[in-house]
Amino acid sequence: MNARAIDSLLLRFDGKAPLHEQIYASLRDRILKGELPRGVRLPSSRQLSAQLGVARSTVMQALEALQAEGYVVARAASATRVAPELPEELQQQDRPRTAQPSKPVRLSAGARSLLAQPAGGPRLGSAPRAFRPGVPALDLFPVGVWSRLLARESTRASAGLLSGTATAGCEALREAIALHVSASRGVRCTKDQVFVTTGTQGAFEETARLVLDPGEEAWLEDPGYLGARHALLSACARIVPVPVDDRGLDVDAGIAKAPNARLVFLAPSHHYPFGVTTSLARRLQLLSFAKKARAVVVEDDYDSEFRHRGRPLMALQGLDEGACVVYVGTFSKTMFPGLRLGFLIAPQPLVDAFARSRAALASPSSVIDQSALARFIENGHFATHLRRMRTAYRERNEALVEALRAECAGALEPHPSETGMQLWAETKVPDLPLRDAAAARGVESSAISDYYLTPPRKAGLVLGFGCVRPQEMLQGAQRLMQAFEAVRRA
Amino acid sequence: MNARAIDSLLLRFDGKAPLHEQIYASLRDRILKGELPRGVRLPSSRQLSAQLGVARSTVMQALEALQAEGYVVARAASATRVAPELPEELQQQDRPRTAQPSKPVRLSAGARSLLAQPAGGPRLGSAPRAFRPGVPALDLFPVGVWSRLLARESTRASAGLLSGTATAGCEALREAIALHVSASRGVRCTKDQVFVTTGTQGAFEETARLVLDPGEEAWLEDPGYLGARHALLSACARIVPVPVDDRGLDVDAGIAKAPNARLVFLAPSHHYPFGVTTSLARRLQLLSFAKKARAVVVEDDYDSEFRHRGRPLMALQGLDEGACVVYVGTFSKTMFPGLRLGFLIAPQPLVDAFARSRAALASPSSVIDQSALARFIENGHFATHLRRMRTAYRERNEALVEALRAECAGALEPHPSETGMQLWAETKVPDLPLRDAAAARGVESSAISDYYLTPPRKAGLVLGFGCVRPQEMLQGAQRLMQAFEAVRRA
Secondary structure (H helix, E strand, C coil): CCHHHHHHHHHCCCCCCCHHHHHHHHHHHHHHHCCCCCCCECCCHHHHHHHHCCCHHHHHHHHHHHHHCCCEEECCCCCEEECCCCCHHHHHCCCCCCCCCCCCCCCCHHHHHHHCCCCCCCCCCCCCCCECCCCCCHHHCCHHHHHHHHHHHHHHCCHHHHCCCCCCCCHHHHHHHHHHHHHHHCCCCCHHHEEEECCHHHHHHHHHHHHCCCCCEEEEEECCCHHHHHHHHHCCCEEEEEEEECCEECHHHHHHHCCCCCEEEECCCCCCCCCCCCCHHHHHHHHHHHHHHCCEEEEECCCCCCECCCCCCCCHHHHCCCCCEEEEEECCCCCCHHHCCEEEECCHHHHHHHHHHHHHCCCCCCHHHHHHHHHHHHCCHHHHHHHHHHHHHHHHHHHHHHHHHHHCCCCCEEECCCECCEEEEECCCCHHHHHHHHHHCCCCCEEHHHHCCCCCCCCEEEEECCCCCHHHHHHHHHHHHHHHHHHHHC | CCHHHHHHHHHCCCCCCCHHHHHHHHHHHHHHHCCCCCCCECCCHHHHHHHHCCCHHHHHHHHHHHHHCCCEEECCCCCEEECCCCCHHHHHCCCCCCCCCCCCCCCCHHHHHHHCCCCCCCCCCCCCCCECCCCCCHHHCCHHHHHHHHHHHHHHCCHHHHCCCCCCCCHHHHHHHHHHHHHHHCCCCCHHHEEEECCHHHHHHHHHHHHCCCCCEEEEEECCCHHHHHHHHHCCCEEEEEEEECCEECHHHHHHHCCCCCEEEECCCCCCCCCCCCCHHHHHHHHHHHHHHCCEEEEECCCCCCECCCCCCCCHHHHCCCCCEEEEEECCCCCCHHHCCEEEECCHHHHHHHHHHHHHCCCCCCHHHHHHHHHHHHCCHHHHHHHHHHHHHHHHHHHHHHHHHHHCCCCCEEECCCECCEEEEECCCCHHHHHHHHHHCCCCCEEHHHHCCCCCCCCEEEEECCCCCHHHHHHHHHHHHHHHHHHHHC
């Protein structure tokens, strides 16, 4: 090694990392490329220091690191040498800076089937726009209150809270959730049954993995929510599509197709995407089946907080005498999606299994957020916000229906939603091209076809109105009509 | 139905829920219990209103809800009746208030094997104490700065941020992470390869599910980190224990045992629990194996930020020419565990699969936390905090070693840690009873035996010093000695 070689090392430095790290990285590169062959003696730290014009301690730091990782060896009273044990083939070849894969990585069967699913409608940028489904009125969220609570809870956070040992979730939040769902949804539970999740999706996945072996059968509404399908595919379940009619899930059909199913996914109070309510008779029949078959029922109670007509329907969980219902709720719609907080309410016989699997696996949610949310609920901000949102969504629902009737007559027939922040509108043209044509015109939606597991029997779009101000509805509807005309002409 | 029956309904009211909900719930209960038989005609809403002394609209709200769910039917110009289609057997039986399971729920094979694993040392309350492993110095965390950043980021949050559409994580945080690990750990990546997770555990589980089919083989250090084992069991992988010697993972042994393994888990810079560094030769050998076998290597780079001697070692990822390393880091130790933020850095060929599976599955992390953390790093608070913690952990490491040498001579032989916030101390008595005896005296620890997949060849305790003030070390060590004496006598 001569002075020229060392000088040229410096030319590669970018000046960002500390000097000793740059020297380390540069020497390591040369060793790996074989420019400094194995066994060769390096200049002493004193020589290197002089030649590079840096402190000797800096050079020694670099050499120590190289030694700790086995690139160089230093023996007492002798200079440092490049390690003799460096594998020859790696030393000689000139290796590119950027890693080049030889072959694509093989994914698991679960991941492959998951990635083969419809991706849903395209998202045009991150800011919500007309008519992205499932997004609440973020323009009306009380960020000021939330921000004050976050600051206060983080300042007051105890070491116990910061250490995040409560894997089921913060006590105060679990208690607030238990009270809320008991009062508003007729759910029967104690706080010990409540597990905080990162949203409905996390709850679905956690439940599916807890009870389903790969290849076991699970009933899924057909059509039904894509997230539930994804959770089941990820758990390598065999999905059994069960039709939905005007009384909700066809339990007889489910029993005929898969009497030994281990899991049933449904949204009994508000089917996705059609909004059907599962009748009492069907609910009792389902619970009776689940009890006999020892199946677990996952109740997705989405959008139940924003009923536009009448009062919210009670949850299936409240009827469950067989202790087989896992009730799932989320704050993504009632607060904001980026909060990533939801919950599941486990039936008593599964509480211990959820708790212990939680302790072994990933704890999902930020504790300060949980603590602030508990306070937000306790202090009444949540109830106030829900009340305001109910009014807003009722208005936005009506505005969208009016806009569609005014602009899209004969093209899109809206089915006004009784609850929530989206509706579906039926069409006679194929819905996937319609969705894409709308996206090309800057309007987001989801196509009903994507939700079918069997050949679609209806066509239409799911249109969100939660995040759309009433005055923007008309323009969105006009663009939908343009998209419709384009598809019809094609 | 007579007035007495209706009055007695009121006796069950708890006064918390709105009146119409209480009436609804009470009537529903009676219907389900058969106290109001199917087909029976209910008093009119006017009669009920007068008898209960509530507004007629309140009664009607309750009746509408019962009708919507199918408990009662109302026909034009006729009074409301209990639904005739209510299943007989459910109507007649007197159902208990609390759900009684008939049989325990069967869990999945993955969950069963997970729950059969050692639970680790007991946690005595939520507040961290001597010598709980893996807990940082929460007493030194700058809560004031964090709280201000949280408040600011939440006040400024855009609708795009609140809607949480960036499933890989917030752009700003991904960029800050990429810069940090490039400079400090020699990781070669762009921000597009960074995925924000809820911590290392979430990253392990996500990676395992993405690449492993049930029953496929994965190498795991023996002994090794319990969290990695849990992630593999949850993915139904076949775990292949690979021994660790003083040069780290014995790659030859791994190849001999499972040449077709699909995944390799290791902590090359700091083995858990012994702290061994995997030598350069072994690193290159492992990467060469992984490239040929098309296996994915998960590099757990835990505790690398807090090196007590010399400089941090460079990451295995920086040597990876085959694009097979998934690099995993966490903010649980550098910030606080309850934050639930970590990250994985995917090799280029897996970036698309991670991104698309993210879009289909649960988005893990709170966006305001992510945004505040990005700011915390960008503004230099993170670097300052790390620097302070390095000093604190060096002092606490030394204090624990001194305390053990002073109080536990001949009982626990400490191996001073070169990095991180815990060390292991060897003992000659069985370590599981020692850990339990220490817990009985209010001292937490983990037993080395728990980390072995094969019969343990060493015994000892993992002792955390991160959250223990130096003055508390001595008392903790004295109690450990008492525990040792108790186990030796037994």
